[in-house]
Amino acid sequence: GGRRAVAMSGRAMGGEIGVALQIVRQHLGDHAVAICGYLVRRPRRTLKELQGDTDLPMGQLRNCLLVLVQHNLVTASIDQYSKGRECRYAFEVEEALLRLRYPKFCAHIHSLHGEDAEKIMQAILDSGRTTWAQIRSFCVDAGAHADDDTLLEIADRLVADKYVTRVIAGMEKTHVPEKRAAPQQKTTTGKRKAAGGDSREERAFKVRRTDVAGVADEEESLEESLKNEGSMWRVNPAAFMWDFRALAIQQLMTDRYGPSTASLMSLLLRTVRSKALLVNNVTSGNIPVASVEAMLREHKLSNEEEHVKRTWNETSEALIALCQDSFRVVAKMGSGADGTHFKPDIHLATQSIRQQIIEEVMEKKFLATGRRIFRLLLERKYLESKTVWDLSMVPKKDANDVLCKMLKTGYIRMQEVPRSADHNAQRTFFLWFVDMDQVCKLILDEMLRTIWVLLAKREDKKRACDDFIGVGGEVSDLTPSQLKQYQALEHTVERLTAAVLRLDETVMIMRDAESQQSMLDLRNRVD
Numbered sequence: 001g002g003r004r005a006v007a008m009s010g011r012a013m014g015g016e017i018g019v020a021l022q023i024v025r026q027h028l029g030d031h032a033v034a035i036c037g038y039l040v041r042r043p044r045r046t047l048k049e050l051q052g053d054t055d056l057p058m059g060q061l062r063n064c065l066l067v068l069v070q071h072n073l074v075t076a077s078i079d080q081y082s083k084g085r086e087c088r089y090a091f092e093v094e095e096a097l098l099r100l101r102y103p104k105f106c107a108h109i110h111s112l113h114g115e116d117a118e119k120i121m122q123a124i125l126d127s128g129r130t131t132w133a134q135i136r137s138f139c140v141d142a143g144a145h146a147d148d149d150t151l152l153e154i155a156d157r158l159v160a161d162k163y164v165t166r167v168i169a170g171m172e173k174t175h176v177p178e179k180r181a182a183p184q185q186k187t188t189t190g191k192r193k194a195a196g197g198d199s200r201e202e203r204a205f206k207v208r209r210t211d212v213a214g215v216a217d218e219e220e221s222l223e224e225s226l227k228n229e230g231s232m233w234r235v236n237p238a239a240f241m242w243d244f245r246a247l248a249i250q251q252l253m254t255d256r257y258g259p260s261t262a263s264l265m266s267l268l269l270r271t272v273r274s275k276a277l278l279v280n281n282v283t284s285g286n287i288p289v290a291s292v293e294a295m296l297r298e299h300k301l302s303n304e305e306e307h308v309k310r311t312w313n314e315t316s317e318a319l320i321a322l323c324q325d326s327f328r329v330v331a332k333m334g335s336g337a338d339g340t341h342f343k344p345d346i347h348l349a350t351q352s353i354r355q356q357i358i359e360e361v362m363e364k365k366f367l368a369t370g371r372r373i374f375r376l377l378l379e380r381k382y383l384e385s386k387t388v389w390d391l392s393m394v395p396k397k398d399a400n401d402v403l404c405k406m407l408k409t410g411y412i413r414m415q416e417v418p419r420s421a422d423h424n425a426q427r428t429f430f431l432w433f434v435d436m437d438q439v440c441k442l443i444l445d446e447m448l449r450t451i452w453v454l455l456a457k458r459e460d461k462k463r464a465c466d467d468f469i470g471v472g473g474e475v476s477d478l479t480p481s482q483l484k485q486y487q488a489l490e491h492t493v494e495r496l497t498a499a500v501l502r503l504d505e506t507v508m509i510m511r512d513a514e515s516q517q518s519m520l521d522l523r524n525r526v527d
Helices: 002-013 015-028 030-041 047-054 058-070 093-113 115-127 132-141 148-160 188-196 237-257 259-276 279-284 292-301 312-324 346-380 385-392 396-409 436-469 480-526
Strands: 074-079 087-091 164-166 173-175 233-235 330-336 339-344 413-418 428-433
Touching: 015 030, 015 093, 015 436, 030 047, 030 058, 030 074, 030 087, 047 058, 047 087, 058 074, 093 115, 093 148, 093 237, 093 480, 115 132, 115 148, 115 233, 132 148, 148 164, 237 259, 237 346, 237 480, 259 279, 259 292, 259 312, 259 339, 292 312, 292 339, 312 330, 312 339, 346 385, 346 396, 346 436, 346 480, 385 396, 385 428, 436 480
Parallel strands: 074 173
Antiparallel strands: 074 087, 164 233, 330 339, 413 428
C-alpha cells in the first residue's frame, strides 16, 4: 500500500520530480522516498517537523537522512535567523536525476583511463561520498589489477581532470534570506556607457587574464590528492556534462562542416576545459578563451589526435574562418601576450543542438511536412496561413491539417491582430508563430513522463525475474522452460534500461541548453 501511494504521488507530480522520486525509491527504498516526497511538498523542514510528517521513529529517520545526505540527495542548511539556528533539510532533484547517468559516467571513464579507473569511479558513485581507504578497499574487492600506488596515481589523475572533487567539510549551506536591492536609476551617462559597451568588438578586448586558457590562477594551481587524510570525495557532474556537451558539439560540427573542422572545435573545447570547470566559471557560465599557442600545446599533450599534424598558421587560419562564418560558433576575442584569443560560443552551439532535437520530434509526430512548417515558423515568425502554404510548398488542405494538429497539441500558437474594434473575424489577421520556451517545456515534460513509465516497467520486470528464482534460489535450479522465460525477462530489462539511457541523454542535452540560456540571460541583466 505504501509503495503504491508513493508511486501514485510521483506520477501526480509528474515531470522531473516524479522521475526523481521513482529513482530514489528504486535505489534506496520506500522510507527514503517518503522523506524526499515530503521535502518536495514542504521544502526546508527540520528534523522534528520531518518526524511529524513521516511518523518514523527518530532513530530510523536520522539513519535515513544520513544515507540521503551521504548520497548527495538531501542537503542540510543552517537557518541563521531562526531560534537556536535550526538545521533544515532539502531534497536535491538534480542529484536524483543524475543517478540515471552513473552507467554513462563509468563507461566514459573506462574509455578515457581504463578498467581500474572505472572501478574507482564505481566506488565513488556507489558510496556517494567516500574516502581513499574505502575506494582502495572497493577496488581490491572488485579485482583491480593495479597495486595501491598505481591506483592512487589513477585516482589523482581523475582529480586533476576534475571528474572527482573534494567534499567541503561542515554544513553544506547556510540559508540567508534573499535581500532585494533597490532598482538602479538609469542616468544619461549610464545609458551612454551601456550603449557603448554592447558592441561585440569592444567587449572582445575586455578579457581577464584569469579567463585565458594556459594561464594558471590560485584555484587552478592547487594540487589535491585522494590520499589527503580526512578528505571525502564525490563525483563532479560538471566535468562529465562538459565532455558530453563537447561530444554533441563535435557531432554538430561534423554534420555542418566535416570532420576536420569538428576536430578543431574539439581541440578548442579541450583547451578551455580546465578553466571552464573552475567553480566560479561553472556557477556563472563564463567560458574562457584560448590562444593558438595554448591549443597547440594541448594538441601535443593529447593522445586523441596523434595522426593529425597542426601548424600555427593552419590552425589560426581555420579559426579565423570559423569566426567569419555565418554560424559564428567561434568568436575572436582580441589579442594578448600569447597571440589572438578565440572563444567557443557554447550557448549558440547548444541552442542549435536543441533545435535539431525538437525538429526531429516534430518530424516523428507530424512527418516531414510538419517539420518543414515548424522550422519555417521558427525562422520567419508571425505568418498568415497563405504565406505558410506558399513558403512551405505544401498544399492548402495538408498544411491546414498540420497547423491545426500542431496548434491543438501546443507546439505552435496563433496571434489575432484585429483591424477593427469589433474584432470581426473577416477583418482580423490570424498569425501563426512558435513559442520556443513552451515547446521545450512540452517536449521535456513528455520525455520525463516517458522515463517514469519505463522505470516503472523495468522495476516490474525485475520483480518478475526475482520471483522466478525465489528467495535463496539459483538460476541453475530453473527448468528449461523457466530458464527461457527468465532470459526473456532479462532481455526486456536490458532493452528498457537502454531506452531510459537514450532518452535521458536527450533530456540532458535539452536541459543543458535551457541552463545555458538562463545563465546568458542572467549575465545580460547584470551587464
